[in-house]
Amino acid sequence: GARTLKEKVYGHRIVLFAPLYIGNLCANNCAYCGYKASNKSVKRVTLDKEEIIKQVKALEDTGQKRLILVYGEHKKYSPEFIAESVETVYKVKSGNGEIRRVNINAAPMDIEGFKTVKKAEIGTYQVFQETYHPEAYKKVHLTGKKRDYDWRLTALDRAQEAGIDDVGIGALFGLYDWRYEVLSLVRHVNHFEAVYKVGPHTISFPRIQYASELDIDKSHLVSDEDFTKLVAILRLAVPYTGLILTARETPEIRDEILQFGVSQIDGGTNIEMKGYTKNNGDKQDIDKEQFLINDNRSLNEIMDDLIQKKYIPSFCTACYRLGRTGEHFMEFSVPGFIKRYCTPNAILTLVEYLEDYAPEATKKRGYQLIEEKMAEIEDAKYVKKVRNRITEIKEGKRDLYF
Numbered sequence: 328g329a330r331t332l333k334e335k336v337y338g339h340r341i342v343l344f345a346p347l348y349i350g351n352l353c354a355n356n357c358a359y360c361g362y363k364a365s366n367k368s369v370k371r372v373t374l375d376k377e378e379i380i381k382q383v384k385a386l387e388d389t390g391q392k393r394l395i396l397v398y399g400e401h402k403k404y405s406p407e408f409i410a411e412s413v414e415t416v417y418k419v420k421s422g423n424g425e426i427r428r429v430n431i432n433a434a435p436m437d438i439e440g441f442k443t444v445k446k447a448e449i450g451t452y453q454v455f456q457e458t459y460h461p462e463a464y465k466k467v468h469l470t471g472k473k474r475d476y477d478w479r480l481t482a483l484d485r486a487q488e489a490g491i492d493d494v495g496i497g498a499l500f501g502l503y504d505w506r507y508e509v510l511s512l513v514r515h516v517n518h519f520e521a522v523y524k525v526g527p528h529t530i531s532f533p534r535i536q537y538a539s540e541l542d543i544d545k546s547h548l549v550s551d552e553d554f555t556k557l558v559a560i561l562r563l564a565v566p567y568t569g570l571i572l573t574a575r576e577t578p579e580i581r582d583e584i585l586q587f588g589v590s591q592i593d594g595g596t597n598i599e600m601k602g603y604t605k606n607n608g609d610k611q612d613i614d615k616e617q618f619l620i621n622d623n624r625s626l627n628e629i630m631d632d633l634i635q636k637k638y639i640p641s642f643c644t645a646c647y648r649l650g651r652t653g654e655h656f657m658e659f660s661v662p663g664f665i666k667r668y669c670t671p672n673a674i675l676t677l678v679e680y681l682e683d684y685a686p687e688a689t690k691k692r693g694y695q696l697i698e699e700k701m702a703e704i705e706d707a708k709y710v711k712k713v714r715n716r717i718t719e720i721k722e723g724k725r726d727l728y729f
Contacts, residue, residue, distance in 0.1 A: 329559035333588040336566050339700075340639040340673040342591040343626070344393040344430070345386055346573075348600055349374050349412050351617070353399030355471030357457070358543045359499065359535055361617045362399055364471065372600035373403060379415045385603040387424025389595050389626045390684035392642035392676065394426050395453070397598075400434035400472055406443035409433055413447040423683045423725055427644040430495070434472070435482030441489030450647055451528045454482040455497035459511030463503040467543060484522070493528040493647070494519070495571075500549045500557070501535030509557050513564045529569040529591065530561055536575050536619050555584055562588025574622040578632075581622060585638070595626030630680065631689045634696050641673030642680065645728035671713045672728045674700060678720045 350373035356363045374382065386394065396412060398404040413429050430450040444452065458464050461476055468474045483494040496515050498508040516526045534549055549557070561570060572581055572589040574596040581592065597603050598617060624632070633640045645651075645668065674697055681693040697717075704710050716727045 329562040329588040330586050332566055333562055333590065338639070338670045338673070339637065340641045340669055341585065341589070341633055342393070342569070342641045342643065342673075343391075343594045343629070344395055344428075344591065345391045345593055345595055345626070346395050346397055346432075346598060347379075347382055347386065347416075347603070348397045348598055348617075349379065349409075350401070350404055351399050351600055352401040352403055353471075354402070355400050355473040356469040357471075357473060358467040358469060359457075359502065370600065374412075374601065376415050378601060379412055380419050382601065382603045383416050383419040383426060384421040384424075386595075387419065387421040387426065388684075390424070390630075390642075390680045391595070391626065392424075392426060393428045393430070393450075393644060395430040395432055395593075398431075398433040404433065406436055406440035410444050410447035413444070413449055417448070423679070425726075427642075427726070428647055432495075435479050436485065438485045438489045441486045441491055445489055445491050449491070450644075451493040451495045452483070452486050452491050453495035453497065453529070453531065454479065454486075455495075455499060455531060455533075456480060456511075456515070457499045458502035458508065459498060459515075460503040460507055463547075467502055483519070483527075487519070487523045487525075492523070492525055495529040495531060496527045497529075497531030497533065497571075499533050499535060500554070501547055502543070503547050505547070505549045505553055505557050509560055509564075512561065516565050516568070526565060526568055529571050530565065531571040531573070532557065532561065533573055533575055536621065551580060551583075554580070555587060558584050558589060559587040574620045575618060577621045578624060582632075582636070585636075592629070594624070594629035596620055596622070627685065627689060630685070631692065634689065634692045637696065637699070639670065639673040639696065639700060640677055640680070641669070642676040643669065643672040643728065645672045648728075668729050670700060670704065671709070671716075674713060675716055675720065675727055678717050679725060682721060 351362045352371050352373060353362045353364055356365050362369060394416060398409060416426050416429050428450040430453065432453040435454055456479060464476050473479065486494050496512060498512055500508060512530060520526050534554055558570065569590045570588055571591045572584055574593050598620060630640045677693055677697065681690045685693060701710055719727060
């Protein structure tokens with residue numbers, strides 16, 4: 328079912344990214360969040376330009392190519408501020424490293440605000456409804472702009488009207504009955520398809536974990552079994568959409584759920600403010616975090632693990648840069664054509680990683696996997712094209728794609 332469908336549409340690959348928290352000032356009081364305005368123990372930080380550059384360099388030096396920037400809801404984080412931080416990220420180059428796609432997770436804006444952010448050439452703009460159930464929503468969003476259910480629900484309509492055709496939706500599982508949330512997510516997808524002829528680029532389904540001063544009704548927390556089930560249901564219901572599974576989950580749960588349709592995960596994640604440049608082993612400082620991370624593996628450990636499990640780790644950003652987004656992405660991905668682009672593009676970004684960042688053992692395993700995957704491409708002419716590009720990368724060229 329879900330496993331077969333995912334492979335049919337996407338091929339056997341997993342796209343990787345990392346979150347970078349730009350600022351944790353927040354004017355909202357959300358019962359489930361460590362960064363809520365009333366939490367006095369949290370250390371409030373907003374990265375300045377120099378600090379952003381430092382964090383991005385540290386990320387690039389591990390091999391990251393795709394980031395999601397995260398902002399609290401606060402007047403300081405205006406559309407102009409967000410656009411400027413995106414531009415800063417794109418300019419950072421460390422060795423062969425560069426960030427090729429910057430996605431955004433930030434507060435809802437008006438149409439003008441979304442237009443400002445679009446000009447910075449963002450990737451996907453994410454706004455999660457958290458819970459689609461109006462009563463449950465009211466219970467956990469106590470004060471602040473986020474209390475307005477409708478303003479949040481219609482945020483991505485305004486993004487579409489501003490010309491952002493890559494949007495990401497999500498629900499925070501554990502606030503209300505998971506079945507209601509799944510149906511609501513699918514209904515939200517139907518709305519986008521009907522009105523804008525394009526579904527969301529991604530769906531996220533974070534599950535409530537421990538957060539500093541967590542104060543919610545625990546009766547809707549989702550079991551591992553139901554969590555696996557809801558991912559499979561989302562994959563079957565929305566075949567073309569990227570499904571994002573985050574490092575809130577343990578490595579064991581991530582391994583299990585990857586099979587059922589997940590297409591994107593974060594790797595080498597650190598959600599502490601300024602976290603990518605500090606080195607204090609595994610210890611997390613919950614007073615600097617929005618919630619607890621349960622998968623603390625480095626990017627290379629995750630890459631190596633994926634390779635051993637025969638997934639192709641991918642940093643591909645080709646669709647976005649070739650205009651295969653929004654309605655055009657739908658044309659390509661609904662019939663499964665994406666596979667023809669995705670597998671070779673994933674291989675090319677993996678070659679870059681193996682050449683620039685991988686330890687010898689990972690490199691060896693990676694090239695072995697590439698040979699296995701090349702053998703699965705039936706078109707001999709196409710295989711030759713891919714091999715030529717691999718050679719070019721080995722000779723020093725970068726950023727090649729189909």
